[in-house]
Amino acid sequence: MKIELLDVTKEFPVRDSGTPFTALSGVSLSVASGEFLTLVGPSGCGKSTLLDLLTGLATPTRGEIRLDGVPVTGPGLDRGIVFQQYALFPWRTALANVEFGLEAKAVPRRERRELAGHYLDLVGLTGFAERYPHELSGGMRQRVAIARSLAYDPAVLLMDEPFAALDAQTRESLQEELLRIWQATGKTVVFITHGIDEAVYLGQRVAVMTPAPGRIREVVEVSFDSREGDLRGTARFGEYRHAIWSLLREEAVPVA
Numbered sequence: 001m002k003i004e005l006l007d008v009t010k011e012f013p014v015r016d017s018g019t020p021f022t023a024l025s026g027v028s029l030s031v032a033s034g035e036f037l038t039l040v041g042p043s044g045c046g047k048s049t050l051l052d053l054l055t056g057l058a059t060p061t062r063g064e065i066r067l068d069g070v071p072v073t074g075p076g077l078d079r080g081i082v083f084q085q086y087a088l089f090p091w092r093t094a095l096a097n098v099e100f101g102l103e104a105k106a107v108p109r110r111e112r113r114e115l116a117g118h119y120l121d122l123v124g125l126t127g128f129a130e131r132y133p134h135e136l137s138g139g140m141r142q143r144v145a146i147a148r149s150l151a152y153d154p155a156v157l158l159m160d161e162p163f164a165a166l167d168a169q170t171r172e173s174l175q176e177e178l179l180r181i182w183q184a185t186g187k188t189v190v191f192i193t194h195g196i197d198e199a200v201y202l203g204q205r206v207a208v209m210t211p212a213p214g215r216i217r218e219v220v221e222v223s224f225d226s227r228e229g230d231l232r233g234t235a236r237f238g239e240y241r242h243a244i245w246s247l248l249r250e251e252a253v254p255v256a
């Protein structure tokens with residue numbers, strides 16, 4: 001297993017209260033090496049909290065997170081992160097932004113340039129290397145952010161609603177591109193979204209979360225014979241969408 005969450009609970013202290021707030025409760029989940037897992041759940045169910053724990057920026061109150069069998073104790077270059085609004089350095093060109101992670105790894109200058117150029121090509125930004133972030137569209141900036149996380153070759157890609165701020169068309173083309181990159185690179189991907197369609201389209205498995213305290217409600221396996229053509233319009237896609245919608249809806253309606 002690449003990633004293992006073992007009975008993970010995350011509590012936050014509440015001001016003026018002796019009782020903490022439980023954001024995640026007893027979450028256990030495994031992600032295989034090379035798997036693409038999407039995580040879907042209602043707003044506030046603890047998705048970002050879970051991702052923060054995987055990045056190592058936060059630590060669980062109870063339970064353990066393991067990467068390749070080793071407990072996660074902090075951030076590391078073995079995990080690349082892409083957020084909804086990725087803060088590119090405005091004073092650096094697209095190429096120099098992608099080079100950033102490689103500097104941290106002390107890759108020699110010439111090699112850095114070549115690698116950064118390669119990853120810009122991979123995300124479809126050939127010819128935009130010398131543009132500054134303000135000269136790029138939102139979708140292009142997000143491509144730079146993805147290229148930047150890919151460039152230092154992390155085994156795991158952690159993505160927190162990376163396409164949420166984009167228009168539908170750009171989102172779909174980036175989803176396709178991400179799948180292509182994932183297939184080409186074999187990385188393990190954990191992708192957070194609150195879009196059911198996005199979760200079904202991208203994930204080999206979709207983990208459905210419950211509202212606070214966040215738990216894993218169910219993990220749905222998704223498989224398509226082919227992703228060619230209008231996958232979202234197929235009956236099979238509709239079945240998965242409905243199954244996940246029902247799981248989320250069951251959670252939203254309080255049981256008497």
Ligand SMILES: Nc1ncnc2c1ncn2[C@@H]1O[C@H](COP(=O)(O)OP(=O)(O)OP(=O)(O)O)[C@@H](O)[C@H]1O
Nearest residue numbers: 012021023042043044045046047048049050194212
């Ligand atoms: N640092 C913090 N201190 C206190 N409470 C927090 C903190 N971070 C998150 N929370 C709470 O934990 C819960 C889960 O938040 P989180 O951001 O993980 O949800 P989410 O599922 O990512 O939501 P969204 O889809 O709206 O982004 C929320 O109720 C939030 O208020």
